[in-house]
Amino acid sequence: MDMISIIEDKKQGKALTREQIGAFVKGAADGSIPAYQLSALLMAIRLNGMDARETADLTMAMASSGDMLSPKVDGVPVDKHSTGGVGDTTTLVLAPLVAACGGKVLKMSGRGLGHTGGTIDKLESIPGMKVELPEEEFVSIVRRIGCAVVGQSAQLAPADKTLYALRDVTATVDSIPLIVSSILSKKFAAGAKAIVLDVKTGSGALMPTLEKSVELARAMVDIGAHAGRSIVAVVSGMEEPLGSHVGNALEVKEAIDILSGRTGGPLKRVSLFLGSQMLLASGLADTEEKARQMLEQALDSGAGLQKLKEMIAAQGGDARVCDDVSLLPKAPVIYSLKARRDGYLSGVNGTALGLAAQAMGAGRKSKEDQIDPAVGFVMEKRIGDFVKAGDTLFTLHAATLDSARETEERVLSALSFSDTPAPKARLLYALVRPEGVTELAE
Ligand code: URA
Ligand code: CA
Numbered sequence: 001m002d003m004i005s006i007i008e009d010k011k012q013g014k015a016l017t018r019e020q021i022g023a024f025v026k027g028a029a030d031g032s033i034p035a036y037q038l039s040a041l042l043m044a045i046r047l048n049g050m051d052a053r054e055t056a057d058l059t060m061a062m063a064s065s066g067d068m069l070s071p072k073v074d075g076v077p078v079d080k081h082s083t084g085g086v087g088d089t090t091t092l093v094l095a096p097l098v099a100a101c102g103g104k105v106l107k108m109s110g111r112g113l114g115h116t117g118g119t120i121d122k123l124e125s126i127p128g129m130k131v132e133l134p135e136e137e138f139v140s141i142v143r144r145i146g147c148a149v150v151g152q153s154a155q156l157a158p159a160d161k162t163l164y165a166l167r168d169v170t171a172t173v174d175s176i177p178l179i180v181s182s183i184l185s186k187k188f189a190a191g192a193k194a195i196v197l198d199v200k201t202g203s204g205a206l207m208p209t210l211e212k213s214v215e216l217a218r219a220m221v222d223i224g225a226h227a228g229r230s231i232v233a234v235v236s237g238m239e240e241p242l243g244s245h246v247g248n249a250l251e252v253k254e255a256i257d258i259l260s261g262r263t264g265g266p267l268k269r270v271s272l273f274l275g276s277q278m279l280l281a282s283g284l285a286d287t288e289e290k291a292r293q294m295l296e297q298a299l300d301s302g303a304g305l306q307k308l309k310e311m312i313a314a315q316g317g318d319a320r321v322c323d324d325v326s327l328l329p330k331a332p333v334i335y336s337l338k339a340r341r342d343g344y345l346s347g348v349n350g351t352a353l354g355l356a357a358q359a360m361g362a363g364r365k366s367k368e369d370q371i372d373p374a375v376g377f378v379m380e381k382r383i384g385d386f387v388k389a390g391d392t393l394f395t396l397h398a399a400t401l402d403s404a405r406e407t408e409e410r411v412l413s414a415l416s417f418s419d420t421p422a423p424k425a426r427l428l429y430a431l432v433r434p435e436g437v438t439e440l441a442e
Contacts, residue, residue: 247397
């Protein structure tokens, strides 16, 4: 097929045929189409869009550009995916909780890049934990325990690898059909039949406005209907980090604290909401109220924490961390960052905080960087809280005193204060299902 005519058609705003889409996806996966032609086509798609049929064809073509797993588990394989936040550890809370309620959670996750952390890096902070497992072993753990979280293999949706790398450097990330096909092709290839999406909105999110975020969520839910998968999407806010802990071992600690019933807050609230959607999508509960009761029961009885222990042990890790979080890696310098004035904490630049954690060593600047599992920080105050000069705003866990001092300045410049009361950050905006959009008020 002639690549120039495919670019020409999209340049003219025409809908591409399934054959045209199949041809360029194949060429992206096998390297036979040069990057300049793929880049031109990506920009034409970014500018002229794709309709629902084209987006579905693109998603399916990308999914089948590599291995297609069809894990045999008893029940509906369920997955959840977040479009990326700071301090977002919902997977580590949800996978064991949903498994404790009878769910089969097959989770393939990424590593952190840029300002957001990756679940796989967080898990690797647990001594001994293995995240690269062969498919048979991964599926056998899910069969036995109900959940496993592993890194995504290179054989999954290879066309996305090529296209995503080009989008990153051609200003074509913010295209709804390209985002939808990129995210869902990987989920479909991994064999998920029920998928709960957490679409972030706000500054630092893929889509900056609420309207665009809802549009993205709807487009993903629509593809589910085309592809015979059950997809729901939650649109959630990212005005401040979701959890209070940012950093790899620190985020594992927060997940364990939630599963042990020691702590609550926004991370727990959003996790329970997403978890109830996972139980509904798997057919394990028929009302939201029932789903929530099941999750709360799994929390209160300790069944969720027990599942996390089983999962860690099955993946070679030291499950004793669940009873004794001091076995997780610890930073040598613990530093209290104090408020320099009285006032209400009124705003947090989440992207800047994510970058501050990255600069401490919690994230990578390039793919080859080593991360330090112990470093990061704990937010002791949330948006809307009143603080007095001298109160501890953040506790920094740093590798050196110099790093702590540098982080102090970065963190302070990411915060805003006001003299008048500031509203709390909104967590949940909308639930998008095939039957429509429900506004959420929390
Ligand atoms: N995450 C992805 O995997 N793909 C996108 O296009 C955007 C976010
Ligand atoms: Ca995440």
